[in-house]
Amino acid sequence: MRRTLAFGLILAIVLMGGCTSKARPNDSLVVAIPTDPDSFHPHQSIAAATSEIAFNIYEGLVKAAPDGSMIPALASEWKIEEDGLLYSFVLREGVKFHNGRELTPEDVIYCLNRLRDPEVVAKARDYSHIKSITSEGNTVIIRLDQPDAALLAALTEFGAAIYPKEAEDQLSTKPVGTGPFVLTSWQPNSKLVLERFADYWNKELPKLNQVTLQIIPEAATAVSNLLTGHVDLIPRLEAEYLQQVEGNAKLKIIDSPMALVQLLAINNARAPFDDLRVRQAINYAINREQIIQGAAWGKGQPIGSNLSPAMGTWYQDLTGYYEYDPAKAKQLLAQAGYPDGFSATLYLPAPYPLHRSAGEICADQLAAVGINLDIQVIEWATWLEKVYSNRDFELTVIGFDGRLDPHTVLGRYQSTSSRNFANFNDQEYDQLLMQGLRETNPEARKAIYHRLQTILAEKASNVYIMDPSQLAVMQKNVTGWQNYPVYVLDLAPLQRAK
């Protein structure tokens, strides 16, 4: 018996000895991502997880830059008429699709016309002011029926990517774009392989020959892979795993704003939250610093309204509007007729640890002023149906992704918006929002969005908590990481130092 066991052990060790860490060539990189893309068809895909990868495969007329501005992509230059009703885009010469064919104005017209058809594409809403798309020589002309200051930003989104018409039916699994990388293989639940597109119009990019996107759902497992060198980069590490990588001499951590607005959402239409004083009391009772320390390990910036500081000049700092003041909160509650506080339910979305921890801390802080919350952690599908679609909730914690244009972000609080699940309702807000879309003067437009953010704070619409940091962790020799105020993963400038 003893001999058999010993033999087994030796056999096992010999088998294991096959050593696992394989040296990778210098021009390739392995990136850990948590989920599979939903679909690579620009008109089908909704998931942020897809658009962040698609950013490397497809391009639109214009694209987002790391500073939040819009830079030329398939259009080498563009002009907007003063009345804001006519956009002309000059197409870049000699751009090729991954299938080898050259880009024509007809491709642009075809893709954008399909995109704005609400019978075919769920995202058509953002392009509804387009009246016609035509071409003159190498120039694509877009005419609007009313000024739409958010249009240029909308054209940077994955939905507005240009693809060759003949590839229409294969795009969901075999994308064909003009971007710096070509998707060469996709094994669901396992990995995606991107390879350098040799005919990319920008000869400087990409720096790498091959990028493997390894799908690893568990953050703990992703960290293990990074520590053993099986993975070179985790673009979005959850803050709770920070301590496992901090201080590791082989790794570096780059933290930058995520442009995500995390909030304790309040159902403004439901009693007792329909009382401004109650909402203000909740705002005074919340200690943002404590949440940032407790839920995000200190990695986040406090916010005072529904816009992230990453939005540059659009952003209005309102963090001081409700200084943490539990005494004032109690006083306001008493004025509203709740001297002993009240009880309510707080729904937290199960798949988001950051929102769950923040919610638990909020509950604790609110209990201190007499508002007792019954915490219910619910599955994402249930959250979307119950809280988001049916608006059947009192309080919840959630985050909204950043977009390039403030209208897209703040439009959510228009009283008639179907995305307005907090039931915010304010006449001045509705009017200003429409004005902001038609305003073509940048300075006047900026003033409008500052005012809109202020209204959201004044009316204590929700408790705006923080913009959490995006923690990108990578091997020390990886360079070229770029952070964006929108949800993209820019692989083209990445390289590995020798």
Next chain:
Amino acid sequence: MYWLKKLAAMLVTLGLVTMATFFALYLIPGDPAALILGTEADPEALQLVRAQLGLDQPTAVQFVAWLRGLLRGDLGNSITFSRGYSVAQLVLGALPVTIPLALLSVGVALLIGVLFGTVAATERGGKSFIVQYLSQISLSLPAFWLGILLIQFFAIRRGWLPPSGMPAWSTDPQGAALSLVLPIITLALPRAAVLTRTVRSALLDTIREDYIRTARSKGLPEKVVVYQHALRNALVSISTVTGIQLIQLLAGTIVVEQVFSLPGLGRLMLSAVLLRDLPLVQGAVFAGALLILLANLLFDSLYPLLDPRVHV
């Protein structure tokens, strides 16, 4: 006749399982279209996506359509998890991970179970005590915790094995085999504990039988008595329990494949349920049910070989 009956029972079970899954998915909350659109959804977009996915049809109509497809050998396309892939493609891609994982785990569990169970049954005192104690511990280990612990030690500290993932068998067979080692240990240990106990009690039962006393009194060496006489006769009950373990183990792959990021059937099923990908859940459950029924069939057909008194 026996096999015909078996086959009929299998088909009925499969039918019931698929029907139950289909309707269960309609009872749990969560609209696939809402999941696709997330926090950017509006009613028009929801309606459009529902129509595109065929979800605007009544449940019964959808079920009949699915059954029709099945009869033609078409399981449909996934709708929320990597859209555009056919369910058959995804399920078939997952089998080369899950089948070897399950079979090897049960093999390892059986090996450990027989070795340790025999020790526990035949030795007295210390050794037997240690074996029983170990089996108690491994029985109560949560799979995900054990998995993370193994990764920590064998992958991070020692660097002997990959921490997760699995390359395709066709491109890197050695890598694929190596990446299954830790998942197999994770899956096999609790099963081995159960089998150790089964082997022990089965052996203790048979050792009391008359023919064992006869064998001993003939002067046969103890090893021959235990391995050739006692164990041989204990095999029937061991194989019954092994069959049950294999089925439980298939359910256990859901957790283990998630922890080790293995692209197997369990993980596919989990992704599909979380994303409410109805056709994919249907297809994956169908495949899982088929695997379990085949495993049952395999173990049923073993009985006559193990015990000549059993006839079919």
